[in-house]
Amino acid sequence: MKRDLSLIALFALLVACIPLATSSGVVLNFVMMVLYGALMAQAWNLLGGYGGQFSFGHALFFGTGAYVQAIAQMQWGLNPWPALALAMALSAGVGLFVGSLTFRYGLKGSYFALVTLAFAEVFRVVALSVPFTGAGVGLMLPLREGAGNMQFGGRAGFIWLALGLLVLALVITAWIRHSRFGAWLQAVRDNEDAARAIGVDPFRVKLGAIGLSGGLMGASGAFYVQVFQYIDPAIGYGSHASVEALVAAIVGGLGTLWGPLLGAATLHLLADLTRNLFGNLPGINMIIYGCVLVVIVMFAPRGVGGIGRSVVAVWRAQKSKGAAHGQEGQP
DSSP: HHHHHHHHHHHHHHHHHHHHOOOOHHHHHHHHHHHHHHHHHHEEEETTTSSSSOOOOHHHHHHHHHHHHHHHHSOOOHHHHHHHHHHHHHHHHHHHHHHHHHTTTTTOTTTHHHHHHHHHHHHHHHHHHGGGGGTTEEEEEEOOGGGTTTBOSSSSHHHHHHHHHHHHHHHHHHHHHHHHHHHHHHHHHHOHHHHHHOOOOOOHHHHHHHHHHHHHHHHHHHHHHHOOOOHHHHHHHHHHHHHHHHHHHHOOTTTTTSSHHHHHHHHHHHHHHHHEEEEEOOTHHHHHHHHHHHHHHHHOOOOOHHHHHHHHHHHHHHHHHHHHHHHHOOO
């Protein structure tokens, strides 16, 4: 745990210094989007990677966080900073509601994935119909530039905000890796019946995981609203947020601390390269995501992080083998 926290602190320090070292809009925008993507992937990873509950509808929590963030400011007159906490809390509440319905009746695997997708679609239809969400027109935040309003004059402020949220997600993930709750969660993932036999309550454990996952995913939706100052049902509850969170976590490595960050960096690097080659061709990023996901699942099921660990393991094995041969050759 101490090593993980030390690495997280070092990572935060290095990334926080990037806006101080360069003023390139391309670099700063890339860093911001990678942090934003990593936050979504880490949220999905808590439930899908550590809990083994694959969700196809994490846009449900993303859209809830985004709409709460916008509505709290525009209609309730709330400052963006407490609105962010409220967005995370209500998104976590939606996660607990969905989890209480699905886990109580033993839904898992493809059934759970389809139910989350259905809930996201239901919320999208509701957002299209009710007036306080702006219906199909959506909501646009008024421009009130200033750190107190969470509307920064440049990308540096948004990088630090995204970094703070990602560090929170990383600390929660590190806690899960080393806590009793995390051991229960991974036991439920590996064999739910065996976990129940040793006294673990799968319902409560999975409910806690989906609550944490929903809260962090809601934070990413609130962040999106503050950066782009606009949200509508297609953006909030559409498939893009769910796909990006899921693919980045799988590409980086499921059930790992740094895998979602590696996956988000890989996907956004590919997206930028593709954009330079093909321009803003509609749907090209989704095609790239699909191709990368197929390749990773077929040839590197442990993700990008797993490739690195395999290379290190092979190098260490070769080194040990060479040292053993050297000792045998000595008189």
